[in-house]
Amino acid sequence: MDLRSDTIERSDxxxxxxxxxxxxxxxxxxTFKTKYKDHKEAAAKVLTHLRREEIxxxxxxxxxxVVNMLGFxxxxxxxxxxxxxxxxxxxxxxxxxxxxxxxxxELRRRWAKEAALAIQYLHNKKILHRDVKSSNCLLFYGIPGTLKLCDFGLAKDVDHSQTTSTQQGTYRFWAPEVIRTDDRDHAVFSKYxxxxxxxxxxxEICSRKLPFVDKEWQTVINYVGKGELFPTIPADCPEELSYIMKRCWRTNPKERPSINRIVTDLHNASEFTEQWRMVNTFKPQDKxxxxxKANRVACCSNGDIVVADNFEHHHRYIVTKEGMYKMALTPPRPYQINYIGSIAINADGYIALTDWTTPFATIFSRDGKFVNRFQAASSTDNNLTGIAVDKDGNLIVHDSQRTVTQYSCPDGRQLNQIQVDGNTQELPRIATNSHHQLLFYDDSTSTGITKVIAVNNEGKEVFNISPQIGERATGKTYRGMEVGLCGLVTxxxxxxxxxxxKVCIPNIDKYSGRIGRPNTGHVHRYSCTGEFQQCIIRGLHSPHDLAMTSDGSLIVAxxxxxxxYSVEPALVVSKTMWKPKASPDRTGKDRVA
Structure with a gap:
């Protein structure tokens, strides 16, 4: 096993x-003397016994x-x-x-789901955690933040005296079958x-208390092992979380739900916790x-929308959030913009446009004034296909030879350049995220299925997404219907x-023959690591592009x-969620005074 790529020197x-x-x-x-994998500091766990297989x-x-490993x-x-x-x-x-x-x-549900997703991920990797509890869950990105599980695979089974001597003793979380095992070092741990x-x-999340906090450890060990002691579920606990707890606490491990089932039930119970509703619609106008028409859009921080019409008039203009014309984006002669490929706007309000027919990027100020034009493709023979903005306000430009270049904005000074693996389409979208990753369309698979790939700052693929509408995968043709990607934002x-x-449904015309017409479309939401979360918008009429406003609303052209579209919280417990059978010994009440 090669550990060199993750090895950190003592001097670092x-x-x-x-x-x-x-x-x-x-x-x-x-603390690192220089940034290591974009991190200035880390949690360093010092161990004396560790197998390389665990690394x-x-x-x-x-x-x-999951709290991810940075190095070794x-x-x-x-x-x-x-x-x-x-x-x-x-x-x-x-x-x-x-x-x-x-x-x-809402916070109870979110943290319960985040913990379940972490355990599901480990179980799918055939890894048991063996020490799931609140002290092994860390909060990231603020308070209250995102829950991440830590100490997976490293928790060691300690003897009875060690565990029961602390307030946060692991015995509070032991299943009956673990308690009934005399030898803790050989206890039967399982997914259940x-x-x-x-x-x-x-x-813990629902009550803000440790389980059995008012019980002596001997009482817990004796009665939980017999299946006669359970925590008292708070009266204000959400119904679906109460159901899940009772199922998790079944004495027979074979009667407990799998973590996959729990995640499914949490999703079914909360799939409507965010409902995206259309709050405005308009047709943009010229002066x-x-x-x-509009087939390219981008959003300014003040609410204005930059729109490009590549269909009839080839106009580029800024409109208000209500769709009223403000100004055109017109470069001075002899510069021309023929066909807008992508639009990107940074935090300073600079508007960057790419032209599919040239290797040049054009920069305008937020008030529509021409600022700069520079060659952004890797050579004059390459055309620009996509443009985005990173979190520092720099431009990320992709050309037809899969070369990605970073430029300062607005002066167009080259900062970095990488080559992307795969065979990205000639006209992809490109997006960036806070993990310093780039996302593209890609059609490099032999099946022809179009997917979205995420690459790191070296151009290597990190993960990919293969979106589909129903059973229809993007890039494939089903009974004459073609499914394709048309918008990508983070x-x-x-x-x-x-x-x-979008789905292109063929239309038979008796005079002109078969005509393909983009007819319907959907918007799907995925986590930042590519897991599908929800179809948030359905039934769009021939979508062309997607953008996000500064307040998190989505703009669809x-x-x-x-x-x-804006999100509105509205919890609806799904009827498809399982309901546990009534049982007198599963009331959620303490059986011992």
Whole structure:
């Protein structure tokens, strides 16, 4: 096994304060002398016993709700693993700060789902966590933040005296079959013991208390092992979370739901927690009041929308959020813009346009004045196909030879250049996210299926998405219907990915023969690592492009004009969610006084 790509030298980091100590090692905050994989600091876990197979497992784990490994350092018997660092502490610390104030139900549901997704990811990788609890869940990106599970695969089974001596003893989360095992070092851990502990974690989230906090450890060990003691579920707990806890706490492990089923039930229960509704629609107009079509859109921070019409008039213009004309984007002679490929706007308000027919990018100010024009393709023989803006306001430009170049804006000074793997389409969209990844359309598969690929800053693929409408995969033809991608943006609270798709339905004309007409479309939402979350918009009439406003609303350009969709929270418990059978010994009440 080659660890060189993840190896960190001792001279590259410094230990800072100790963050915690457990049965498997000590954790320090460490700082890097120079940025390592875009991180200035990390959580350094110092271990004395660690197999290389465990390192290999950690290197392959990448998920939104798992604390990811950054690197590895070895010095004789001492091994140090570097993980993502958060200054916001653990879920246990947050819950114990104010035990009397219940969490909002939306937050309870979100954290329960994030924890379930993390465990599902580990189980799908054939990894048992064995120590699921709130102190092994860290909060990232603020308070309250995103929940990430840590210490996966490294938790070691400790003896009875060690675990019961602390307030956060793991015994509170042990399943009955683990308690009934005399030898803790050879206890039978399984996916269903993780599920039991997950139910206890959900109880922590709903009650802000440890399970059995008012019971002596001997009572817990004796009665939980017999299946006669369960936590008291709070009366204000969301119905679906109460159901899940009761199912997780079934004494017979074979009767507990799998984590896949739990994730499905959480999704079914909360698939309507965000309803995207159309809040505005208009047809953009030119200065004479003539209605124009739009097949490229981008959003300014002040609410204005930049629109390009490549169908009839080849206009580029800025309109208000109500669709009223403000100004045209016209370069001075002899410069020309023939066919807009992509539009990008940075935080300073500079508007960058690419022309599919030239290797040049054109920059305008937010008030429509021409600023600059420069060659952005890797050579004069290449055309530009996509443009985006990174979080620092620089331009990311993609050309027809799969070369991606970073330029400062607005002066067009080249900063970096990489070659992208694969065979990206000639006319792709391009987007960036906060993980320094680039997303493109790609049709490199032998099946012809169009997918979205994410690459790192070296151009190597990190993950890919193969969107589909029903059973129809993009890039394929089904009974004459062609499914294709037409819009790609990233954003939202968790840096999600939004993909617009359209279906071209053939129309038979007795005079001209068969005519393909883009007829309908959908918008899907994916997590920042490519997992499908929800179809948020359906039934679009021939969509062409997708953009996001500064407040997180979506702008869709289609044959009906410009449509604006905003999200409205509205919880609806799905009827398809399972209902546990009534059982007198599964009331969620303590069986022991």
């Amino acid at each position: 980091f410094e230990y800072q304060e100790m963050l915690g100590e457990g049965g498997c090692g000590v954790v320090y905050r460490a 290999d497992i950690l290197r392959r784990l990448r998920h939104d709700n 350092y070895a010095d004789g018997p001492t091994k140090v693993i570097f993980f993502e660092y958060t200054p916001y502490g653990s879920l246990y610390q947050y819950l114990s700060q104010d035990e009397l104030t219940p969490l909002p139900n 013991t993780d599920v039991w502990a997950y139910g206890m974690l959900v109880f 004479n009041g003539r209605k124009l 954003g939202g609270e968790n840096d999600e990915i939004f993909i617009a798709m 289609n044959d009906d004009g410009i449509l604006k």
